Amino acid sequence: MVKRQFDYEDKYENIQDKIKELVELSGSLDFDLSGEIKVLESKLQAIRDQKYQNLTPWEKILLARNPERPTTIQYLDNICDEWIELHGDRLYGDDHAVVGGIGAFNGMPVTVIGHQRGKDTNENIKRNFGMPHPEGYRKVHRLLVQAEKFGRPILTFIDTQGAYPGAGAEERGQPVAIAQDLMLLSGLSVPIISTVIGEGGSGGALALGVCDRLIMLSNSVFSVASAETCASILAKDANQAEGMAGALRLTAFDLKDLDIVDEIVPEPIGGAHTDPQETIARVKEAIARNLYEVMEKGGNLPEQRYQRLRSIGRYNIK
Amino acid sequence: MLKRSFGKTKYIPVPQDALPYRPAKPGQAVCPQCTSGISEEEMQENFKVCPFCRHHFPMNAHERLSWIAEAGSFEEWDTGLSSYNPLEFPGYDEKLADAREKTGLQEAIITGVARVQGYQVVLGIMDSRFLMGSMGSVVGEKISRAIEKAMELGCPFITFAVAGGARMQEGMLSLMQMAKTSAALERFHKRGLLYISVMTHPTVGGVPASFAGLGDIIIGEPGALIGFTGPRVIEQTLGQRLPERFQRAEFQLEHGMLDLVVDRAELPAVIGQILRLHLGGNHG
Numbered sequence: 001m002v003k004r005q006f007d008y009e010d011k012y013e014n015i016q017d018k019i020k021e022l023v024e025l026s027g028s029l030d031f032d033l034s035g036e037i038k039v040l041e042s043k044l045q046a047i048r049d050q051k052y053q054n055l056t057p058w059e060k061i062l063l064a065r066n067p068e069r070p071t072t073i074q075y076l077d078n079i080c081d082e083w084i085e086l087h088g089d090r091l092y093g094d095d096h097a098v099v100g101g102i103g104a105f106n107g108m109p110v111t112v113i114g115h116q117r118g119k120d121t122n123e124n125i126k127r128n129f130g131m132p133h134p135e136g137y138r139k140v141h142r143l144l145v146q147a148e149k150f151g152r153p154i155l156t157f158i159d160t161q162g163a164y165p166g167a168g169a170e171e172r173g174q175p176v177a178i179a180q181d182l183m184l185l186s187g188l189s190v191p192i193i194s195t196v197i198g199e200g201g202s203g204g205a206l207a208l209g210v211c212d213r214l215i216m217l218s219n220s221v222f223s224v225a226s227a228e229t230c231a232s233i234l235a236k237d238a239n240q241a242e243g244m245a246g247a248l249r250l251t252a253f254d255l256k257d258l259d260i261v262d263e264i265v266p267e268p269i270g271g272a273h274t275d276p277q278e279t280i281a282r283v284k285e286a287i288a289r290n291l292y293e294v295m296e297k298g299g300n301l302p303e304q305r306y307q308r309l310r311s312i313g314r315y316n317i318k
Numbered sequence: 319m320l321k322r323s324f325g326k327t328k329y330i331p332v333p334q335d336a337l338p339y340r341p342a343k344p345g346q347a348v349c350p351q352c353t354s355g356i357s358e359e360e361m362q363e364n365f366k367v368c369p370f371c372r373h374h375f376p377m378n379a380h381e382r383l384s385w386i387a388e389a390g391s392f393e394e395w396d397t398g399l400s401s402y403n404p405l406e407f408p409g410y411d412e413k414l415a416d417a418r419e420k421t422g423l424q425e426a427i428i429t430g431v432a433r434v435q436g437y438q439v440v441l442g443i444m445d446s447r448f449l450m451g452s453m454g455s456v457v458g459e460k461i462s463r464a465i466e467k468a469m470e471l472g473c474p475f476i477t478f479a480v481a482g483g484a485r486m487q488e489g490m491l492s493l494m495q496m497a498k499t500s501a502a503l504e505r506f507h508k509r510g511l512l513y514i515s516v517m518t519h520p521t522v523g524g525v526p527a528s529f530a531g532l533g534d535i536i537i538g539e540p541g542a543l544i545g546f547t548g549p550r551v552i553e554q555t556l557g558q559r560l561p562e563r564f565q566r567a568e569f570q571l572e573h574g575m576l577d578l579v580v581d582r583a584e585l586p587a588v589i590g591q592i593l594r595l596h597l598g599g600n601h602g
């Protein structure tokens with residue numbers, strides 16, 4: 001059976017509770033155990049640190065899906081001096097699975113766009129679990145055009161299992177909506193910095209990921225399709241997702257090896273959700289550094305972006 | 319070669335041309351739609367379309383090429399590009415070897431330059447027999463190179479897409495081909511060149527969500543399944559059955575995703591007309 005929860009933290013907390021019991025127990029006894037308890041605690045901490053440096057790809061997927069992880073709006077609230085959300089695609093509706101607007105980033109106007117999922121059931125229903133419809137991708141499109149008009153750099157945040165696989169999405173042209181974002185992003189003259197903050201899945205995630213620099217959090221993942229989907233199609237068994245997670249090479253470190261990702265931002269031990277403020281501060285620093293580098297280097301950004309994409313792929317030539 | 323005059327071009331399948339049902343004789347192909355029997359000769363004459371109900375059978379890349387391009391005019395490009403197993407994905411080497419042996423193709427697409435209806439055009443024709451026509455590194459690279467060469471030649475680009483889903487065995491390398499081919503078309507469109515995208519059965523997943531979705535003119539073959547998510551996955555998500563013709567070309571035409579749905583017998587003439595309206599010549 002596939003593990004749905006990251007159970008390592010539960011075990012860790014169990015042991016910590018036991019140590020606490022031991023401390024209380026030793027207080028009621030005549031001899032002092034505090035030295036031994038300290039050794040135990042630091043050993044436990046070392047094992048935990050070790051564990052988090054050696055998570056399996058499947059454990060990273062589970063961490064990347066942790067509902068407590070900071071979401072796009074949390075990032076925007078904390079990395080922008082101020083920001084204003086803008087709504088709607090001007091065609092059909094406002095997709096709450098995508099947020100976008102204008103922010104001030106270290107005093108500079110930027111266009112900000114990201115997938116937005118919820119942290120609880122109610123919010124997830126409003127946000128459609130962060131899975132956009134075509135109107136979400138068309139909202140992205142018109143905000144990108146606006147960014148180009150005003151010469152504003154673009155910051156995107158990727159955090160979706162994928163585009164929504166529903167009937168309405170298909171009736172309203174999901175594939176073309178995604179394709180048009182991919183094409184528009186590739187030709188914009190303003191700098192684009194994208195950050196994968198959670199789970200990036202399929203074309204629905206990539207629609208916000210054509211950029212000059214791609215940053216990933218250390219426990220985030222980015223995949224052609226979810227491990228469960230690949231397992232059910234290739235192995236005809238969704239329960240083989242855990243093994244499939246490794247084969248897909250979807251972790252930030254795998255993708256750095258494949259020259260798809262430029263920078264990995266380390267998360268605090270235990271994952272981004274254990275210290276959102278610290279995580280967001282690290283992401284802000286990485287975005288700023290990459291953005292200023294791209295701006296300083298200057299030149300023909302669409303051409304450089306094209307050459308960057310052009311080089312992705314592995315094949316034999318006879 | 320099929321030739322029709324300018325004024326007589328039809329855009330919609332032509333049921334009045336369909337023959338009445340005829341039971342299959344031994345050795346004949348059976349139409350999955352109307353169960354009529356179709357002889358080998360009839361198949362060839364009708365470009366693999368059922369003469370009784372206009373059901374479109376799959377066409378492989380070389381059949382499509384000889385149907386759309388003038389005989390002997392095709393010069394194939396990038397035949398030396400082939401896939402390997404960059405992620406060392408279990409079973410991928412065997413699948414590639416199998417597909418190569420079964421089809422005689424190196425990959426799921428052939429690209430090159432040809433004459434179509436009297437015009438020089440760059441062609442990209444996918445083949446569903448090769449890993450369901452999925453787009454991996456080689457398909458993405460061949461399309462991008464074809465677009466760049468069409469820009470050098472200053473000529474139109476026409477693709478015949480067929481895609482059953484992502485080339486999962488190449489992981490993110492395959493997903494990024496969506497961005498790569500879309501970026502190549504961004505430059506192509508800025509040069510003011512014409513791209514005609516023909517979607518055949520089925521065209522789902524990353525292919526319509528990238529290059530095939532970015533045609534100046536997008537044409538569907540009758541009955542072709544066209545969409546981002548396939549109907550089975552949608553049914554699983556919704557927990558209910560979808561209508562019979564959901565996501566079929568006629569449905570997508572109705573929903574504004576396609577410019578035209580064109581019967582295979584009419585398509586060469588329609589493509590000829592579109593080329594003529596863009597490039598001039600042969601009027602009257």
Ligand SMILES: [Zn+2]
Nearest residue numbers: 349352368371
């Ligand atoms: Zn038939």
